[in-house]
Amino acid sequence: MATATTAVMSLQVPSSSVRSSASSFLSPSNAPAVFFVPRLFPKNIGSFKISSGRCRGGIRCLLAPEKDSEYCTKVSRNANIAKLQAGYLFPEIGRRKVAHMQKYPDAQVISLGIGDTTEPIPEVITSAMATKAHSLSTIEGYSGYGAEQGDKKLRPAIASTYYDGLGIDEQDIFVSDGAKCDISRLQLLFGSNATIAVQDPSYPAYVDSGVIIGQTGGFQTDVEKYGGIEYMRCSPGNGFFPDLSRTSRTDIIYFCSPNNPTGSSASRNQLTQLVKFARENGSIIVYDSAYAMYISDDSPRTIFEIPGAKEVAIEVSSFSKYAGFTGVRLGWTVIPKELLYSNGFPVAKDFNRIVCTGFNGASNISQAGALACLSAEGLKAMSEVVGFYKENTQIIVNTFTSLGFKVYGGKNAPYVWVHFPGQNSWDVFAEILEKTHVVTTPGSGFGPGGEGFVRVSAFGHRENILEASRRFKQMYK
Amino acid sequence: MATATTAVMSLQVPSSSVRSSASSFLSPSNAPAVFFVPRLFPKNIGSFKISSGRCRGGIRCLLAPEKDSEYCTKVSRNANIAKLQAGYLFPEIGRRKVAHMQKYPDAQVISLGIGDTTEPIPEVITSAMATKAHSLSTIEGYSGYGAEQGDKKLRPAIASTYYDGLGIDEQDIFVSDGAKCDISRLQLLFGSNATIAVQDPSYPAYVDSGVIIGQTGGFQTDVEKYGGIEYMRCSPGNGFFPDLSRTSRTDIIYFCSPNNPTGSSASRNQLTQLVKFARENGSIIVYDSAYAMYISDDSPRTIFEIPGAKEVAIEVSSFSKYAGFTGVRLGWTVIPKELLYSNGFPVAKDFNRIVCTGFNGASNISQAGALACLSAEGLKAMSEVVGFYKENTQIIVNTFTSLGFKVYGGKNAPYVWVHFPGQNSWDVFAEILEKTHVVTTPGSGFGPGGEGFVRVSAFGHRENILEASRRFKQMYK
The missing domain is CATH 3.40.640.10 (Type I PLP-dependent aspartate aminotransferase-like (Major domain))
Structure with a gap:
């Protein structure tokens, strides 16, 4: 079983949360988060730590995140869930965003990562x-x-x-x-x-x-x-x-x-x-x-x-x-x-x-x-909402096109798929975040076929889309 | 596999629906509902019917509810779901209610079956x-x-x-x-x-x-x-x-x-x-x-x-x-x-x-x-709602107790568990419905340990609880 043989690591993730309490849950202040090595993610995100202990129940606990003397049930962990690599993609993106905001508390971070709607409901x-x-x-x-x-x-x-x-x-x-x-x-x-x-x-x-x-x-x-x-x-x-x-x-x-x-x-x-x-x-x-x-x-x-x-x-x-x-x-x-x-x-x-x-x-x-x-x-109002996001999409497409990137999507969807040939998606994601304070989503988070791409979401207030575009132009000029 | 060897039956259920469209879904007007013999239910609820046909895909369809020439995929039905006996209990109760209302269109049917709340939200x-x-x-x-x-x-x-x-x-x-x-x-x-x-x-x-x-x-x-x-x-x-x-x-x-x-x-x-x-x-x-x-x-x-x-x-x-x-x-x-x-x-x-x-x-x-x-x-308002249903419960408990029944529950829960020793739950359910137009829930629907009991729910408008009590007293006087 993976739990017995795989090295585990303690992610250095801050415990406060902006959007999602997933981050604080996964790293409660009194218990370091324990993950298996997430191969879809870059390898420099934490230090290795293996903890173990003997349960009062007499069962050897291979992982005992809190204390060495925990009581363990005799219920086996679902082996299917144990196959999963790291956390679900979007909470992971959320954690990266929170970590960035803690590193740069004064930065105006713009989120074009998770495809989350921003405009009021009609x-x-x-x-x-x-x-x-x-x-x-x-x-x-x-x-x-x-x-x-x-x-x-x-x-x-x-x-x-x-x-x-x-x-x-x-x-x-x-x-x-x-x-x-x-x-x-x-x-x-x-x-x-x-x-x-x-x-x-x-x-x-x-x-x-x-x-x-x-x-x-x-x-x-x-x-x-x-x-x-x-x-x-x-x-x-x-x-x-x-x-x-x-x-x-x-x-x-x-x-x-x-x-x-x-x-x-x-x-x-x-x-x-x-x-x-x-x-x-x-x-x-x-x-x-x-x-x-x-x-x-x-x-x-x-x-x-x-x-x-x-x-x-x-x-x-x-x-x-x-x-x-x-x-x-x-x-x-x-x-x-x-x-x-x-x-x-x-x-x-x-x-x-x-x-x-x-x-x-x-x-x-x-x-x-x-x-x-x-x-x-309602249908008319929805189509106006969709139209607004489609204008955002066009702004993003134009921005990356003008910078010489090959971009895909955007015409029939609120996502722009930007090609960074030969580059690692997570590296590109990290570089964009570091240099522009804009959150995107690394293509490889969607499967190996996404490697070398970054997804830019068009869900955002117009001023944020325009500001993100200015920053992209500054970064890649 | 059960589908290949078990006789199937066509439930004679009307297609219109009062509360739940489950009934109409399970028995669309153009396709008779097909169920396996539901052992938890009484045996006199419908006529047997086996239909079969050859699929255009070349696969023999053991059950083809609509036409003999249906296309079948090559995806096997989930064998676990096939183990289930008949439908989920409460939609089944809903179907019985609908059937009764169609049989007695002028009856004032009172539903103390499904534990569904009736009082407005504070x-x-x-x-x-x-x-x-x-x-x-x-x-x-x-x-x-x-x-x-x-x-x-x-x-x-x-x-x-x-x-x-x-x-x-x-x-x-x-x-x-x-x-x-x-x-x-x-x-x-x-x-x-x-x-x-x-x-x-x-x-x-x-x-x-x-x-x-x-x-x-x-x-x-x-x-x-x-x-x-x-x-x-x-x-x-x-x-x-x-x-x-x-x-x-x-x-x-x-x-x-x-x-x-x-x-x-x-x-x-x-x-x-x-x-x-x-x-x-x-x-x-x-x-x-x-x-x-x-x-x-x-x-x-x-x-x-x-x-x-x-x-x-x-x-x-x-x-x-x-x-x-x-x-x-x-x-x-x-x-x-x-x-x-x-x-x-x-x-x-x-x-x-x-x-x-x-x-x-x-x-x-x-x-x-x-x-x-x-x-x-809000807590005060909720406790008033709970208090109202608890008064209902007491009315039901008193009614059955006064009629000489052994009743259980009711003190700490909105359900009264009435004992009908030696009787079949579904028979009692059917007799109560037939004679009083009150829907209850047969105990055996909750497992074999419920045989011989009927659950009466205290969720209802006060006048309906009182009217149901009058009818119970009339029936069992």
């Missing part, structure tokens, strides 16, 4: 949520448990707004507290025997939650990949669309378009190839369309625009990046009734069982907000 | 949520992603309100979207190799989510238990506290007090025995304290009142039954930093990784409501 939406909240203190307006699958008005509203004419109806829609949460529930659905493919680079929740459920082997440090996962390289050389002729069959294929982190969107022709590939292999595509409203060209907004997709695809999506719902929490998952397991059993029926057993529906207040998002006024 | 709490919602449309008030572990004011407020002086601090508190949701995340934490014990009867989420993650064997129809689970019988004969001298060691021990469904609460002496048992075995107690505010006597409100519990216990709780948050969604889980795996690794660090990877925190609006719950005014 009033038409917050008013609906406030009205719902007030109504809950009246006899007539009060409601308790909602349907686990979502509000009976919201499900058809999502179906008709985003899937009109595509054969998706309200029964296929499962309302959730966010796309990331549903990705985790999808792991419970498919279980530990499912095999998975991911775009490389990709949003880290697909891989990490697959590791947790036990779908993968251990981390292979030589290639910086987990065993058993099919990594589908997406690079400028293939237009960020994988070479399917060289892709092995898996049960599940995660595919995000417009893509996080590369910012590229797949064309209709490419998605047609993907659906054909899935149908030939009998695979299920888990299609992440959380950035679909950012599409400017004629790229499909949903996988269900592709004929034949209903029998091979699930789609996850969210209001987070449209309405600034990153904190409000509201997303959805589409599982068409036509999607069947090999024995003919509908996938949606098992997912329904998952949400009934382990979820009680999204907050009724958040769902009232979602319903307002889908009103005529 | 204004001090909804006002805080409305204010938070409005603030999200301002530059100053907007916030995006919150900390995955919970709001930095809410975590210490929970710690100081419910765990003052018990050595639990804010770092040990993980805010969630509800206790049931966290129980599912705890399954991801422990993984499929963990062994589990449950009180019998018990809240069905423990068993069902354990089945889904793969901790159990198949369902054994002769004993109506899943293989591999230690069922700890709780009956009037043992004061609803298990005989630990006859209980085998497991990794995890689920324990709910005040108990759902029996309504009994464990005494300090009993919980001291439980903690001693866990320490001797190196087990982890998952303690569900969601009804703690209903305690009238000196039973402990939290497992952490018991010395030594911090090294062997996790506690899950919720505002659902205190503030009427069943639809708002807000709970918490306590994982003390002292709780260690056998190798000395802190359990809380892995749970932190789970929430960072598969959860983005509870809704910021719900969290603002929770903070208001914990204000002086």
Whole structure:
């Protein structure tokens, strides 16, 4: 087991926190944080420390972070979780930001790292949520448990707004507290025997939650990949669309378009190839369309625009990046009734069982907000929010282009993927932070295919985007 | 595999829905619902129907609910989910209610089945949520992603309100979207190799989510238990506290007090025995304290009142039954930093990784409501809500007692556990529904130890509780 044989290290991370208390949790003042050597991260981030002790229970504690005389249970640590390399990417970025702010307390740090929305939620939406909240203190307006699958008005509203004419109806829609949460529930659905493919680079929740459920082997440090996962390289050389002729069959294929982190969107022709590939292999595509409203060209907004997709695809999506719902929490998952397991059993029926057993529906207040998002006024307001971030994206694209960098993405997504050929992503991330006080995200945090790139998020107040651009121009002039 | 060998049946359930669209999902108008014979349910609920077909993909579909020519993927159905018997209990109760309402469209059906709150949320709490919602449309008030572990004011407020002086601090508190949701995340934490014990009867989420993650064997129809689970019988004969001298060691021990469904609460002496048992075995107690505010006597409100519990216990709780948050969604889980795996690794660090990877925190609006719950005014308002439901409980207890029934629970919990010795729970449930139009919950739905009992929930408007009592008196006079 990794815990017995791998050297551990104590990360020198400050205990205070700005955005996330993850940092303080992971390094409480009375207990140094203990991590396994995080191969995805640079190697100069801490000193080695191995502590051990004998438990009062008579079991030898290999790691005893607090005292040598701790009581240990006899419950084994979940070996799948032990496979994970360091912390989840974005809390790690948050920790780096906090450390930087402590080093430079007077610096005006600008965060273009975590893709976190910054602009207020349109009033038409917050008013609906406030009205719902007030109504809950009246006899007539009060409601308790909602349907686990979502509000009976919201499900058809999502179906008709985003899937009109595509054969998706309200029964296929499962309302959730966010796309990331549903990705985790999808792991419970498919279980530990499912095999998975991911775009490389990709949003880290697909891989990490697959590791947790036990779908993968251990981390292979030589290639910086987990065993058993099919990594589908997406690079400028293939237009960020994988070479399917060289892709092995898996049960599940995660595919995000417009893509996080590369910012590229797949064309209709490419998605047609993907659906054909899935149908030939009998695979299920888990299609992440959380950035679909950012599409400017004629790229499909949903996988269900592709004929034949209903029998091979699930789609996850969210209001987070449209309405600034990153904190409000509201997303959805589409599982068409036509999607069947090999024995003919509908996938949606098992997912329904998952949400009934382990979820009680999204907050009724958040769902009232979602319903307002889908009103005529709400849709217009969301499209203004999206338009604002798209202007930010253009500013960032222009900045790096003018400095001679090759940049990708940005047209159909709020992410700009900047190429630093031959350089280590974490080094570039650290250098940008050190010299400009701007937080980005190192490409290799999204998988080995992201090495040599940095992701710049367009989520920010306009003045911060402009100021960051000035600093980039100063740094790279 | 069960799908290949077990007869399936088509439930004759109407497709319209009152509370939950689960019913309409599970029985869409164009596709009859297909279930395996649900052994926990009575046998006269539908007609047998087996459909089969050949998939276009060349795979024989054993079940093809819609057409004979469906495309099937080559993805195997998760065998763990296939072990589950019928649907989750409470949606099933909801379906029975709907069916009854269709049979008697003029009846005034009273629902004392699902433990769903009915009284408005106190204004001090909804006002805080409305204010938070409005603030999200301002530059100053907007916030995006919150900390995955919970709001930095809410975590210490929970710690100081419910765990003052018990050595639990804010770092040990993980805010969630509800206790049931966290129980599912705890399954991801422990993984499929963990062994589990449950009180019998018990809240069905423990068993069902354990089945889904793969901790159990198949369902054994002769004993109506899943293989591999230690069922700890709780009956009037043992004061609803298990005989630990006859209980085998497991990794995890689920324990709910005040108990759902029996309504009994464990005494300090009993919980001291439980903690001693866990320490001797190196087990982890998952303690569900969601009804703690209903305690009238000196039973402990939290497992952490018991010395030594911090090294062997996790506690899950919720505002659902205190503030009427069943639809708002807000709970918490306590994982003390002292709780260690056998190798000395802190359990809380892995749970932190789970929430960072598969959860983005509870809704910021719900969290603002929770903070208001914990204000002086909010605590007073919650205790009035709890007091109201406790008066309901007393009415129900008095009713059944006056009719000569042996009743249990009710003193420290909003549930009354009525004994019908020698009778089948589902038969009693059906007879009560047929004769009084009152929905209850059959005891055997909570496990074989619940056979011969019916759970009556005290969540209801006062006039409905009184009317239900009148009808019970009429039926059993």
